[in-house]
Amino acid sequence: MLVGDRVLPDRSAFAVSLVAVAWSGLAGTPALADTAGDAAAGADQTIVVTGRGLDLPPAAAAYDRVELPRERLEQTGSGRIEDALSAVAGFQQFRxxxxxxxxxxxxxxxxxxxxxxxTSRTLVLLDGVPQADPFFGYIPLSAIDPSLLSAARITRGGGTGGFGAGAVAGTIELLSAGPDELGVAQGSLLADDRGDTDLSASLAPRLGQGFAVVSGQxxxxxxxxxxxxxxRVPASVKAAYRNWTAGLRSVAxxxxxxxxxxxxxAYGDKRTLRFAGADTTSLGQDASLRLVGRGRWGFEALAxxxxxDFTxxxxxxxxxxxxxxxxxxxxxxxxxxxxxxxxxxxxxLLRLGADWRAxxxxxFEASLNATTGAVTSRRAIGGRNTDLxxxxxxxxxxxxxxxxxxxxxxxWAVEDGNFTESNAAGLVTTSNAYAPRTGWDLSARGGAVLHLSQxxxxxxxxxxSTRQPTLNExxxxxxxxPVVTRANAALGNERxxxxxxxxxxxxIPALTLGLTAFDNRVRHAIANVTIATNLRERRNVDAIHARGIEATAALRLGKVSLDGSLALTDAKVEASGTSAALNGMRPAQTPKVAASATLGWHPARNWAxxxxxxxxxxxYEDDLQTDVLPAATTLDAHAELPLGSxxxxxxxxxxxxxxxxxxxxQAGSIDLGAPxxxxxxxxxxIG
Known part of the structure; x- marks a missing residue:
């Protein structure tokens, strides 16, 4: 496939082979079961297919962990995964x-x-697979449909297990739903008061002893x-959007x-931001294969x-x-x-393992004359990061x-870093090839949970824990x-x-309460540091130090439920040298207080x-605390009323x-969220 002046390898054969392997497993399930039954000479050969990874270890309760069940993920005002996850106070995107x-x-x-x-400081996994964009490190949230999930587990604090490099703020595990939760078929069609529409559908047939889920949105x-x-000016436009996703998941x-x-x-996402013609698109194709063993030797193998692509x-x-x-x-x-x-x-319970990420x-960029539209320069910027x-x-x-x-x-290794710029005539004016870097990082964690009573x-x-800077950073x-932010090829790992x-x-059985006090410090934290008027640079500051309290509550009284979450955090930048102006300041885009409460009522079966x-x-918008984003309190609602059948x-x-x-x-230039x-x-x- 040709993109710009680069040729990308065709990966469709790999994706097709994964489906073929899984489908052959589904087709062969009865025969496998019969063979196993013969060998066992009548022994119980009950097969339970979960579609999940290995069970949580017993010490998972030692860490600050919250699990959102399927109904909490589905019953939001916007129907979007980021809205559902924000029910856990302290969860935030950059904006x-x-x-x-x-x-x-x-x-x-x-x-x-x-x-x-x-960039994400939280490791986000979907059925065990890291979701961060390889170049930028953002999470493609528009490609994750909450109606296809069975639960989300949020663990706050550093991680050291599989893919633990990158979990400096915590881990979010998204678990896919199966036929028991999805039914044989499901679909929804909604429209809002502006004429926007949302269409989604899935089929989840059982095939032999396994199942498949075909979905689209x-x-x-x-x-x-x-x-x-x-x-607003004549060029101002609404934030138009057009997203689609399609997937096939099979378990055998x-x-x-x-x-x-x-x-x-696969997914596609197109958005228009602020002005006519300010279009952004992102495209993705993902494939994964996971083998899970739940026998005496438990194991999990994943590729x-x-x-x-992004424009x-x-x-x-x-x-x-x-x-x-x-x-x-x-x-x-x-x-x-x-x-x-x-x-x-x-x-x-001993867990041994290895993981690899690359x-x-x-x-590829072209700078344009903002008056005539003529190309003034072209750039190619990239590299390669790996972690074993x-x-x-x-x-x-x-x-x-x-x-x-x-x-x-x-x-870890940082390799093949390059920055090439040419003028309008195609003459190379800058050509930087950055020296490769490698090293070892050690991480550890330990904990205890004591059950004083029931x-x-x-x-x-x-x-x-540790995090490697992204290619974008x-x-x-x-x-x-008017603010320019420079990259920095010398950035070191966060710790x-x-x-x-x-x-x-x-x-009481109906009430669950949780309270956590924490102290987290990220040394060499990467931040956008102001170094002159309208000029910033990505730099490793000494640290970001966050201390706070997190509280959760869940109450179930008959048909009524109440879930609450609160985070009170004191976060400060520790900086010296050329970044000393930031010392003692709150990090950009971080509130001191975040809270959420959901009141639910289920008056009858299938009512919600x-x-x-x-x-x-x-x-604060920026690192110098000059522009403020005021506090915001919002109220959302969700209702589902059965009509029958x-x-x-x-x-x-x-x-x-x-x-x-x-x-x-930004200096009085404002953007607003959803009205x-x-x-x-x-x-x-159905089913």
Whole structure:
């Protein structure tokens, strides 16, 4: 495939082979089961296919972890995954915008106010596969359909297990749903009061002892005004969007204890931001294959491949004509993991493993004369990052006490970094080839959970973790007029060190409470540092230090439920030398207070009504704390009313009080989040 002046390898054969392997497993399931039955001479050969990875270890409770069930993921005002995850206070993207009106490259995910730039400091996994974009590090949130998920597990704090490099703020594990939750077929069609539409559908037939899920989603709309009325010009437009996703996932048992899981998916996303012609697109094709063994020797083997592309046209805010055309950003991510759980003893769960990740990509850009549209220069920017991790972790159960300890070693490499610029005539004016760098990082974590009774559990943990800078942070400069941000090929790895203590209470069966106090410090944190008027550079500051309290509550009283989450965080930048002006300042885009509460009512079977109140405290746009994004409190609603025969009316409402939510404030130039929006439509479920 030709992109710009680069030829990309055709990966379709790999994706097709994954489906073929999985499908052959599905087709062969009955024969495999019969053979196993003959060999067992009548022994019980019940096959249970889950489509999930290995079970959570017993010491998972030692860490600050929240699990959102399927209904919490589906019942939101917007129907978007970022909206569902924000029910856990402390979850945030770089900006408050969602995936209709944000630049995709700014949709990095973090926890615990450890923000600072648009790259994810949280490891996001879908069925065990890392989701971060290979070039930018953002999460393609528009490609994740909450209606296809069974649960989301959010663990705050550093990680050292599989793919643990990158989990400096925590880990979000998204788990796919199967036929028991999806039914044989389901679909929904909704429209909002602006005429935007959202269409999704899935088929989940059982095939032999396994199953397959075929799914698709398409949402589009003219969007809403992100520019305040007082700042609109003739070139201003609404935040139009058009997204689609398609996927095939298959799960097949190879033996009663081993199952094969395969996935192929693709997505496309187009958005228009602020001005006519300021179009952004992202494309992706993903494939993965996972083998899970739940026998005496538990194991999990995983391989994945990502092919991504990104384009972006920047429109001048003075001439309102294109000033930059980032016409292609082809990137590739690939990797795998092997985890073994040898049978040590009944008291110990030992996990040994290795993982590998690689990311390569190149951004092709053309700078334009914002008056005439003529090309003034062209750039090609890219490189390759790799990480090989080795890890070991053991959980030791001593009655009511569970102890855990883990160690991880990462061999990382930064290679092939380059920046080439040519003038309008094609003459090369700059050609930089950056020296490769390699090294080892060690990470560790340990913890304990003590069950004092059936109603009280004490927990504590300490951990370290590391994150490698992305290709975007290392090599690609960018401009959000009038501010220019330089890249920095000398950036070093971020290093987290932190600890936490917590208390979990279940005073009555209907009520669950959790309280966690934490202290996390990311040394060499990468931030966009102001070095002159309208000029910033990505730099490693001494540290970002965040301390705070996180609280959760869940109440179930008959048909009524109440879920709450609160995060109070004091985050400070520690900086010296040329970055000393930032010392003591709060990191950009990080609030001190975040809270969420959802009141649910299920008056009868298949009825669901809920209200969600969210509050995000004031935060600063920039590192020098000159521009403020005011606090925002929003109210969302969701209702599902059955009509019979698997058909239900669905109503959703975003920002019911029509609160003005500031998502950007750059020297008084404002962007806004979604206004009051009401959705209505039908949902059908068969089986």
């Amino acid at each position: 408050r915008s969602d995936s209709r009106s944000a630049n995709p490259s700014a949709q990095g995910v973090t926890l615990r106010a450890l923000g600072g730039n648009a 398409w949402d589009r709309g003219e969007g809403f005004w992100t520019t305040p009325l007082s700042q 048992p190879l033996t009663p204890e081993i199952e094969l899981q395969a996935r192929v998916s 994945y491949l990502q092919a991504r 972006n046209i920047v429109v001048s805010s003075t001439t309102f004509r294109p000033s930059l055309n980032q016409y292609a950003t082809p990137s590739t991510g690939w990797g795998g993991k092997l985890e073994l759980r040898p049978p040590v003893s009944a008291e110990h 990311a390569s990509g190149t951004a 991790g080795l890890f070991a972790e053991d959980d030791w159960t001593l009655g009511v006490l569970v102890l855990t300890a883990g160690l991880r070693a990462d061999r 109603t009280i559990a004490l927990r504590g943990s300490a951990y370290t 290392l090599y690609r400069p960018f401009t959000v007029f 987290l060190a932190g600890f936490e203590v917590g208390l979990d209470l279940t005073p 009504l809920s209200l969600t109140l969210k509050h995000v405290g004031a935060q 698997g058909v239900a009316l669905v109503f959703r409402a975003e920002n019911l009080t029509d609160r003005m939510v500031f998502t950007r404030n 009051r929006t009401v959705w209505g439509g039908l949902r059908v479920k």
